Amino acid sequence: MRIVLGVSAGIAAYKAVLLARLLTEDGHQVDIIPTPASLEFVGRATWEAISGRPVTTSVFEGVDEVRHVRLGQEADLIVVAPATADLLARIRAGMANDLLTSTLLASEAPKLLVPAMHTEMWRNPAAEENVSVLRERGIEVMEPASGRLTGKDSGPGRLPEPEQIKARIDQLLEPRRPAYADAPRAGTFYAPDHAGQPPLLGRKVVVTAGGTREPLDPVRYLGNRSSGKQGLALARAARAAGAEVTLIAGVMDQAPGPELRGVEVVPVETAAELQGAVRIETEKAHVLIMAAAVADFRPADYAAAKIKKTDDDAAPTITLVRNPDILAETVQRRAQTGTGPAVIVGFAAETGDENTEPLQLAQQKLARKGCDLLVLNRVGENLVFGQEDTEIHILASETAQSALDQDQPVHFAGGKQEAAGVVVRSATALLSSLPPST
Numbered sequence: 001m002r003i004v005l006g007v008s009a010g011i012a013a014y015k016a017v018l019l020a021r022l023l024t025e026d027g028h029q030v031d032i033i034p035t036p037a038s039l040e041f042v043g044r045a046t047w048e049a050i051s052g053r054p055v056t057t058s059v060f061e062g063v064d065e066v067r068h069v070r071l072g073q074e075a076d077l078i079v080v081a082p083a084t085a086d087l088l089a090r091i092r093a094g095m096a097n098d099l100l101t102s103t104l105l106a107s108e109a110p111k112l113l114v115p116a117m118h119t120e121m122w123r124n125p126a127a128e129e130n131v132s133v134l135r136e137r138g139i140e141v142m143e144p145a146s147g148r149l150t151g152k153d154s155g156p157g158r159l160p161e162p163e164q165i166k167a168r169i170d171q172l173l174e175p176r177r178p179a180y181a182d183a184p185r186a187g188t189f190y191a192p193d194h195a196g197q198p199p200l201l202g203r204k205v206v207v208t209a210g211g212t213r214e215p216l217d218p219v220r221y222l223g224n225r226s227s228g229k230q231g232l233a234l235a236r237a238a239r240a241a242g243a244e245v246t247l248i249a250g251v252m253d254q255a256p257g258p259e260l261r262g263v264e265v266v267p268v269e270t271a272a273e274l275q276g277a278v279r280i281e282t283e284k285a286h287v288l289i290m291a292a293a294v295a296d297f298r299p300a301d302y303a304a305a306k307i308k309k310t311d312d313d314a315a316p317t318i319t320l321v322r323n324p325d326i327l328a329e330t331v332q333r334r335a336q337t338g339t340g341p342a343v344i345v346g347f348a349a350e351t352g353d354e355n356t357e358p359l360q361l362a363q364q365k366l367a368r369k370g371c372d373l374l375v376l377n378r379v380g381e382n383l384v385f386g387q388e389d390t391e392i393h394i395l396a397s398e399t400a401q402s403a404l405d406q407d408q409p410v411h412f413a414g415g416k417q418e419a420a421g422v423v424v425r426s427a428t429a430l431l432s433s434l435p436p437s438t
């Protein structure tokens, strides 16, 4: 990947030398753009030696190749470390009075700014406002570390260690679709049915899995304990049945591994992202399996800067708003437009209460959501979340019951992978019972 590493005039510029080394050792092409004043701290020769690339600081050098435009256009990511208070102010104002600020202004590449300054400067309202405005514009500003600063003072304002910055860069450079999404399909995944054909061959199945995270501020979120295991098992089971599978992957305990070869993975984090991915991916899908634990609520407001403790011991009040019900919405869209998945499977995690049995609650949910099948998981302490084993009941809507000729919920207790197989078999049976046009 091509990374532009901007360096502004802070004593922490020496740490950027280590960062540049980590990046080049990883095989990235790193173009370093120091501000002219930063050369007082680390000289041009060091930067050229470490990056193996020519280094300039002004738009009047290398004019023939229009460097300030070219470097930014070719970059996959622009990182500025350290970013001084002065540089943040200049970026916020849209100034372009040296090669670094011109490159930042002329580029649409994602940008990561890593501030380093004295605590008083970091807390100065002018600097705070600059950081909030930059974040609102979609530029990522990392939180500085806390600790010993240049002089005898210490507090927030230290440049995070090069390894920490590198870890964030690695995350930002991760492809939206992991490489294994494009891997060749493995024929051995197919489990032929009695006619010798994988039962879902030529059918598209969309599985949602994992939990969602609803951000409160750049460092905090509301989340849930979904491990994503059941969803991964469902994607594997659908793949094994020969389907073309798209996994919309929320936050999971473990990343989808290479055993999901041939499965297209769409990573999402918030309920809104999941909603968008479901809309797009289900347009041409035959089956939707909504195993994701979607947050029902999200913070009404996102604070662009980290919410701070105040001196008066007061705690902030967080107002929540409802998230859309993605499952119900997909059912409604199908009813209104006649398009979308012919089979829609929902999940319900129920503990039951003193008055109502989990099965009864699931029955009510099936009716409320309008999906075709509803998989009931009994939850409680040490039940289901993150565990290998599960117990499920698969309830069918009235229409599905008659199509499947089934009047009782299907019950299964055992491993999550086998449970996934049972769910996929029920969905397949329902799909095959429908007229061929669907």
Ligand code: C5P
Binding pocket: 271, 290, 291, 292, 293, 294, 295, 296, 323, 324, 325, 326, 327, 328, 345, 346, 347, 348, 349
């Ligand atoms: O209402 P409840 O959260 O129990 O419903 C669970 C089912 O609804 C799951 O299939 C889940 O993926 C889906 N769901 C959704 N959108 C929400 C909440 C849940 O699609 N906002």
